[in-house]
Amino acid sequence: MSTTAEQLHDHHHEHPKGVLAWITRWLTTTNHKDIGTLYLWFSFLMFFIGGFMAMIIRAELFQPGLQVVDPMFFNSMTTMHALMMIFGAVMPAFVGLANWMLPMMIGAPDMALPRLNNWSFWILPFAFAMLLSTLFMEGGGPAAGWTMYAPLVLQTGDAFPFLIFSVHLMGISSVMGAINIIATVLNMRAPGMTLLRMPLFVWTWLITAYLLIAVMPVLAGAVTMLLTDKFFGTSFFNPAGGGDPVMYQHIFWFFGHPEVYILILPAFGIVSQIIPTFARKRLFGYASMVYATASIAFLSFIVWAHHMFTVGMPLAGELFFMFATMLIAVPTGVKIFNWVATMWKGAMTFETPMLFALSFVVLFSIGGFSGLMLAITPADFQYHDTYFVVAHFHYVLVPGAIFAITAAVYYWLPKWTGHMYNEFLGKVHFWASMIFMNLTFFPMHFVGLAGMPRRIPDYAVQFADFNWVSSIGAFGFGISQLLFLFIVIKTVRGGKKATSQVWEGAHGLEWTVPSPAPHHTFSTPPDVNLMHKEAHS
Amino acid sequence: MAQAHNDYYVPHDTHWWPIVGSVGLTSLVVGFAMALNGATGIGRFVMIAGVAVTLLMMFGWFGMVIKESSRGLYNKQVDRSFRWSMSWFIFSEVMFFAAFFGALFYARVYSLPWLGGAGSGALTNELLWPTFEFAWPSAGPDQLGGEFQAMPAWGIPAINTAILLTSGVTVTWAHHALRANHRGQLILGLFLTVALGLLFVGLQAFEYYEAYHHLNLKLSSGIYGSTFFMLTGFHGFHVTMGAIMLIVILLRSIKGHFDPDNHFAFEAVAWYWHFVDVVWLGLFIFVYWL
Amino acid sequence: MRHARAGLTVLFSGILLFLATPALAEWAVNMPVGVTPISREVYGLHMLIFWVCVAIGAGVFGVMLWSIFHHRKSRGVKAASFHEHHMVEVIWTVIPFLILVSMAVPAAKTLIRMEDTRDADLTLKVTGYQWMWQYEYLEDGVSFYSKLDSESNKARQLNSGIDPESVPHYLLNVDNPVVLPVNKKIRILTTANDVIHAWWVPALGVKKDAIPGFINEMWTLIEEPGIYRGQCAELCGKDHAFMPIVVKAVTEEEYRQWVAEQTGKSEAETASL
């Protein structure tokens, strides 16, 4: 981290040296690039902590019988793993990328509200410190799954109120971050940067920010009801008082389903930046990409109950949510087809970001296909709460969200640090990740279909072989990520100097500024109209 | 500095308030959590310290913004950033209330009728709650919290509706006055708005007193009590916050802040006030009346 | 070139693994077909949508791979400049939509049949507890609890030293199985006493949450006598993994006999009290 600071120091006006000054600087910075860096390192750390928890899960599931942890601790690992990954790793990584790139992509001097931006970030370390501390509390960490279903979650020990409040803090952080992003995109574009000229990463983030503002408060409401049910005698989720445990699920998933698109739309944006660059060809169907993203966001609000097909909804509800869910395949398909059409008749090269982006397209689609299978209600009665679901969402989250973030890091790292990463190591990282990831998660389809429930620390012996494979894959995948850390640190410290454009096929404002990007960019807005004319003549 | 070329205000100095705010918020919730877990004494202490630090942060931060604004650092574009942000913030608040309205609708339209045997709940009623009949208001099959009376709509709530609607008018009047540079009317309008807001809060408090002492209507009175108090309670909290913000605006107006073209803080608070107004209409209709 | 080939290998070995189902009989890789009309329908739907996805995947990934092979810079190609085509875009919006409609229709039909619990011959009420099941036969007056058998229970303790492989039906065995007659429409009511559980037996093609305070309904019609095993399918706390379900499907006579024994037993129990 200190080197990153050093890097940026070069371009900043006289920063005093010394530990205290260093701390002060990062605590109080209002610069979008600094804050982006903070978000990204924070997210990396959370990814490692969440991943470490996954390693504990996989170690316990390595073979049947209980060898490593007791069931309660296992459950809290599952719960915390998901919370760390979703709220700690993926969301902050996207916000970090947005911080770094959005102002540069639209030609703005900074985010719209730089100080609020600092606060959005600096809430997170507190929220996660609080959440992690629950593992050491009386009664153990939260162990009711990341979905925190009532009434089970009400049995949590001392961790309970800390869990609820850390979710509140994360919500405040996300909403403020999202507000900042919307204000930036709507208000800070350089002259000539019309909405339909914005890079897709900007578009997908704009829509994601809207989703965040719409649903994070709903999650806050849901967990507030949990809190009052436990401590203040309300009966939202208690049938004896006229409530219903299923009501919690409706409110949670009204948040939860849009949330999963929050975890993927920025990834779509990233891939839509990378593929055209390395195919040396304009993105196919730009406008339809924008409309598809908007349709996905719209549909995401009316499909939530596909997570609850087995709760005993009335038939009409089950039918409606099945049909609505299936519809999402259409706009998502449009995106996939557009990416393939962008590659078609391009002149492709396969640098590490492109490799991650290409495997994103294939592996995310596989995850999407299993999602579509889950949407078929009668079949979901069989799939629900099995490892088939676990396989589905890891396919959309790991080679989906995580690969896209990784691709973005390789893609923009030269712009951030001024150095090229080591291409050979990058490729090793890619192949190791890709192979181990499939080894980990593909067999989960099989055990799931064969009947292995999720959220169990121990299983019947017929599931042993595939679980063994999964665990091996998981350890391999975990170790591969150490290589990623190494590559990033190495690139931050030095390496071949990067040019401004970095990639031969790269287009967009961020590639017009030097690498590393100076501390302040576009203090004078660029004239995009002019650039557009040049590009088309 | 960078604004030499572009006049969008980008702060460059070190900025401590956010981290102070984080410390404040964290102590607030940590203290609250400790108190809930039984460590009441120390928990309360930590919590109050957290509230104090958070308030300090708000004073400091807003104070700084006000100063910068009066020094003319904010151009039209900065003003637009504030406007977008405030609008989206209000939208997020709307969604927060939506969760609780959702709970109310779900309980009334689904869970209670099912418990009473309607639709797919026939067996639920027959096997688990055979004596329960659907009605609204209800504290559920077990009458949690005991017999209670619902809060009638046409007493205090109706008066409160009138009060809030009037305060919406007075704040708009104040806004027109500000734009026309009639300082006297501005201050009077704001003063009336604040007074009406506080009157509303007072009446609401009285209503709660009535509920607890004469109607046996409590937060623990089943789903009716839960939705009634959580919805009106969060709303009342928002009115209180709005009233405090109005007081700040009033004081600033008295000190001569704002001019006819430049008064975003005033407008933000006015928007917020209209928002609590609209939420109240929803409450009046769905919580009290129907 | 080398990379693309490796990518190909990985991709297709995944698909091949699926296709090689029979060869991997030991390593169960697919959903059981089950022993009820509904479970068979569900299996059919599952395979239908699976093959549809495989076909679409093969098409999309095929085109992509072709492009990766042929449209690479190292082959000296120059990038084309087209970037939209309305007709194509309409086509690839409409065709997936039609495919989806054609899948939604049979799915909806099956779903409607699954939710029709009328005219059942027998009603079984299942109540979930942390961590066991209670079964009540509403017409026949039989009622008992069912929990993990003691052998599995011993073996599943942390570092028990007992090899799970040595325990018959490790984690899938109970002390008192549910006995049900074959060829009868059985209505199953689920509810719970503490937190949410879910009653699931894959071979019967049914899963429903057991929710405290509410009753859910589902039905099944078992066509072959046999023993069918399942597990709780909703996280319900510490021992969620350890509350299995065992259904013993028997002929009608055997069922009657069993009921008689049970009621006799419970009468004897009450008498001795």
Ligand code: HEA
């Ligand atoms: C990034 C996150 C992400 C994404 C993008 C998705 C995408 C989708 N998900 Fe997934 N999902 C999760 C994350 C995600 N999901 C998580 C975390 C859970 C579990 C939560 C928990 O319980 O803990 C879950 C669970 C989940 C369930 C509940 C399962 C259960 O618990 O029983 C369902 C059911 O319908 C579902 C469906 C879908 C569908 C239909 C899509 C669609 O968006 C997919 C669309 C994409 C494609 C279909 C592929 C590409 C399309 C084409 C090539 C076009 C042509 C294709 C056809 C016509 C078939 N998901």
Ligand code: HEA
């Ligand atoms: C973005 C989200 C995300 C990501 C990235 C991951 C990543 C991983 N997940 Fe996770 N997972 C979820 C979201 C995610 N998961 C969710 C939502 C659930 C559901 C929770 C619930 O049921 O409530 C879940 C549940 C879940 C389960 C099911 C648990 C259960 O049902 O009981 C499993 C089991 O294998 C699993 C495994 C993994 C693995 C092996 C990885 C790997 O990709 C992780 C790899 C990363 C590292 C390993 C870190 C880096 C390396 C080190 C720290 C060095 C040390 C390394 C070694 C010692 C080898 N996850």
Ligand code: CUA
């Ligand atoms: Cu009972 Cu899980």
Ligand SMILES: [Cu+2]
């Ligand atoms: Cu979903």
